[in-house]
Amino acid sequence: MWTWQHVLTTVFGSIIFPLIIGLAWGKLVEDNKSFGGVLAGFFIVGTVWLLNHGIGLMYEPQMGGNLPGPWSDMALAAFWGLFVADLLEGKKIELEPILSGILGGVLGGLLLFAMV
Amino acid sequence: MNFRRILMGMCTGAFAGFGVFTIWPSSLARWNWLGGWLAAGIIITTGWLVNHYAGGLPNKEGGAWVDMALSIWLSALLGGTVVLDPVNGLIRGAYGIFHGANLGGAFLTIILQLIGATIAGYFLYAARRSDA
Known part of the structure; x- marks a missing residue:
C-alpha cells in the first residue's frame, strides 16, 4: 500500500537522478573525455542506483507476489528530466532519436522476453 | 528521417x-x-x-x-x-x-517518477539560465 512516505521518497529519488546527471556528467566528460563516462557510470548511476533501487527510495509495490512486474526503472526519471530541461530551454523535439529510443526499448524488451 | x-x-x-x-x-x-x-x-x-x-x-x-x-x-x-x-x-x-x-501495478510509481523528473528538469533549466 502506498503511503505519503512512499510518495516522498519516490519523488525525491526521481528528482535527484536526472539532477546529478545534468549537473555532473557533462563536467566529468569535459575533464576526462571518454573516461569521464566511465567515472559517471560508477559514481553517478551506480551510487544513485544504490539509493533508488538498492535501498529503495523508489517504491515498487508491484514487485511482490509470484508474478512480479512490470518494473519501472529509475531510467524513466533520467530520460524525462533531461528531456524536460531541454524543452524548457526551447529545444526542438526530434523524431529520429525518440523513435530510435522507443524501438530500442521494444527490441530490448523482446530480447528479455525471449531469454527465459 | x-x-x-x-x-x-x-x-x-x-x-x-x-x-x-x-x-x-x-x-x-x-x-x-x-x-x-x-x-x-x-x-x-x-x-x-x-x-x-x-x-x-x-x-x-x-x-x-x-x-x-x-x-x-x-x-x-x-x-x-x-x-x-x-x-x-x-x-x-x-x-x-x-x-x-498489469501496467496498473506500476502506474503510481511511473506518475511519481515523472513528477520528480519534471521538477529536476525545471531545476536544471533554471540553473543553466542563471549561469548563462
Whole structure:
C-alpha cells in the first residue's frame, strides 16, 4: 500500500537522478573525455542506483507476489528530466532519436522476453 | 528521417536495455549491493560509450536530448528482467507487459517518477539560465 512516505521518497529519488546527471556528467566528460563516462557510470548511476533501487527510495509495490512486474526503472526519471530541461530551454523535439529510443526499448524488451 | 540511423539506434538502444536488465540483476544476485554498484559501471559505461559518446542514438544539435535511458526503461517495462543466479542458473526476475503483467501495478510509481523528473528538469533549466 502506498503511503505519503512512499510518495516522498519516490519523488525525491526521481528528482535527484536526472539532477546529478545534468549537473555532473557533462563536467566529468569535459575533464576526462571518454573516461569521464566511465567515472559517471560508477559514481553517478551506480551510487544513485544504490539509493533508488538498492535501498529503495523508489517504491515498487508491484514487485511482490509470484508474478512480479512490470518494473519501472529509475531510467524513466533520467530520460524525462533531461528531456524536460531541454524543452524548457526551447529545444526542438526530434523524431529520429525518440523513435530510435522507443524501438530500442521494444527490441530490448523482446530480447528479455525471449531469454527465459 | 534517416531510417538507417534509426535502425542502428534501435540496436544500440536495445543493447543498453537488454544489457542492463540481465547484467544488473545477475551482478546483484552474485555480489549483493556492491554488485549492483559495479553493474552500473559495467553496462551503463559501455551503453553510454556507444549510444552517446559515439552517437549510436541519433541525437541532434539543437534537439531536446533523448537519453538511452528511454530504451532502458521500456526494456524492463515490456520484457521484465533476467537473472543469472549463482545457484539456480538463468531464471526470470520480473515479468513485463509482453508477459501480460498489469501496467496498473506500476502506474503510481511511473506518475511519481515523472513528477520528480519534471521538477529536476525545471531545476536544471533554471540553473543553466542563471549561469548563462
